[in-house]
Amino acid sequence: MTATTLSTQVLIIGGGATGTGLARDLALRGVACILVEKQDINAGASGGNHGLLHSGARYIASDPHSARECREEGALLKRLAPQCVEDTGGFFVAVPGDDEAYIADFSDRCAACGIAAEGVDPKDALEQEPCLSPDAIAVFAVEDATIDPFMLSLDNLAQARSLETKVLLHHKVLGFDKRKGRVESVRLRDLHSSKDVRIHAEQIVNASGAWAGEVAAMAGAHIDMLYSQGSLVISQSRLGQRVINRLRKAADADILVPAGTVSIFGTTSKRIDAPDNCRPTTAEIDAMLDDGMAMVPQLSSTRYIRAYAGVRPLVRTGGGSDDRAVSRGFSLLDHEDHGLDNFITITGGKLTTYRLMAEKTADLVCRRLGNTEPCRTATDPLPASSQAQYTEPGLTPKLWFKKNDPGDLLLCECEMVSISVFNEIAGSLTHNGHRPGLREIGQRSRVGKGPCQGSFCSLRMAAHMYDQGMLKDGEGIDELKDFLNERWRGMQPLLWGPAVAQAELQEALHCGLLGLETEEILKT
Known part of the structure; x- marks a missing residue:
């Protein structure tokens, strides 16, 4: 069977927040793109997260650079994509037994990263959030919010489409045809029709998240990936009005996020061998809820309607076995050291920093294409689309x-x-x-x-x-x-x-x- 052949300036592999954000960024610069995704939009980590729009305070100790990025990008998204954001605010809450030195340093660490953190009397915090433990010993208010990742990606894709970007869902990459240091074409298969598609592109961007290592390997490039599974549970009702974080170094079972009419509690960090093996387990959920009850006692009696998990795509940069110690910053790889001059990988990072990841990737793509148009996603509001409106609870x-x-x-x-x-x-x-x-x-x-x-x-x-x-x-x-x-x-x-x-x-x-x-x- 003869394959359908398509041509474009840029082929984007991956339909998560970063891929759809990149499609919009490039489309606004006048770059012709095709986006391909082997499943549906947000099928990976972009659809398996807690929807927290970080103030950055969670990373002040483990990754101050990421903390600053989250602060800056969170403020931008609140202003430019308000339809996707519920500006809830957040509390960081300490309970007896938590590290007192970390509690004492919290405000100063936040200030060093430019993050606003205001002390709140625990009694006042309990009045504002009755689900909190009455035993709380310290509370700080921060500028956390929540974001709808499905609306975010669909809105980005809608504007990209309006600017002539082509989108192929349920198309799996089968391989790359290379010649003299360049990828000449990418071979794909339509998983619904079983028809083959071949795409010629001047530049190829691998934005496949946790699958970035597998896609890069098909092109002859190596990425040392770690796969950290994070499991979460959804309660039947909304437990609090704000985001509630445990006031300690990032660990399991320390975030409760309101999501419309429900709440999401998590998360875990469990090393798995491959992203396709991601699935929450009863043992994970039991341990997570047992730990979380110290901060939110109501977790012991709440009815839960669903558990789910996502894979953090982490790039190994050193030794150590604690995945939470691996940087939450993103990795932008040009693959020139692998002999490829038109293949790029963007992976890692956070949902909160997706726009910045897309911008830096688009900058590299445009330098290679000779396109001098500036990035507009830091200044232009993200239009709300009819295609995304029904994700709103x-x-x-x-x-x-x-x-x-x-x-x-x-x-x-x-x-x-x-x-x-x-x-x-x-x-x-x-x-x-x-x-x-x-x-x-x-x-x-x-x-x-x-x-x-x-x-x-x-x-x-x-x-x-x-x-x-x-x-x-x-x-x-x-x-x-x-x-x-x-x-x-x-x-x-x-x-x-x-x-x-x-x-x-x-x-x-x-x-x-x-x-x-x-x-x-x-x-x-």
Whole structure:
């Protein structure tokens, strides 16, 4: 079968925050780009984080440079992408047994990094955040916030698309064709159609996050990557109004982040052998919650609806076994020492610093292309797009009640996502050349993210897709398996109390009634 051949100035490999941010940055400079992603937008670390927009205070001891970058970039994003940010503020909270020397030095360390930190009487803090431990011995207020990573990436991609950037989702890199120190073409496969695609580009950027080492190796370049898994849990309700951090050096179980109507608690740092092996475990979650109860006692009685994990793409720069000691700064590699003059890797860093990572990468790309246009992402607001609006928690109920259309039935009752919203998202995917599926709809909305975790809405959505001609024959079973596998794998580590009864209901409904085999759905 003859491969489809495409040409462009820059090929970006990876559809996370950095890749989509780079696509926007280059498009604003007039550079023609194609972005390819082997799964969907934010399929890696950009979709597996806690959504914390760092003040930088978490890194004042371990990585002051990253702390300053987070402070500067966080302030920029609050101003330039307000639709993606909830400016909650944050507390750093110490409890008995925490390092008193670190507590005493906290304010000065923050000041040295230009980070605002104001002492708060623990009694006043408890009145403002009743979920805190009454035993708190010190509290500082900082300028933390939260950010919606899916809205952020989708908004970046929407503007890039409006400036003629082409996006190929579910396209996996198979290899590189090289000649005389240059990558002449990149071979890909469309994982939906199994058709091959070949792309010629003047410059190739590897922005594949935790998979950057694997992609670079295919081009003949080596990156010494470390894979640090961070696991988190989502509570059924929102526990606090602010971001709450443990007042100690960065460790496990020390961040509680509000996320719309829920809260996210974490995280861990567990070395794994490969990014594809990332999955939260019951042991991790148990240990994390046991530790976190000292700061937020309510963690012991809260119902959790899901656990998930992401992989931190860390680049090894020295010895040591503690992944938290590895810099959270980013690595921009030109690969000229590997004999490649048109291949670049950008990896590491934080979601908070994605824009800066994209800017520095675009600067290098443009120097090689001879493009002298300046970066505009530090000054131009990020436009809010209709393609990203439905990731916002609580938006669809407001729209549904305002619309007051009895015929606009709810497909997802937990998050109140209606047929009209579903159709709008599916239409947008089709318009942009992508196949609408249950997981793709879920990435761009709140469907499946409520307490039932897709038990009922998955069936309603699949039936609606058949009604609309989006599915035929046995495709619905495959869609259900794919969608439910992603939801159910996050429930396994939390099977205690009411969650066990819910899991039994799901198994009876989907495996007993529909014949979806348990071993297939709960695969790793």
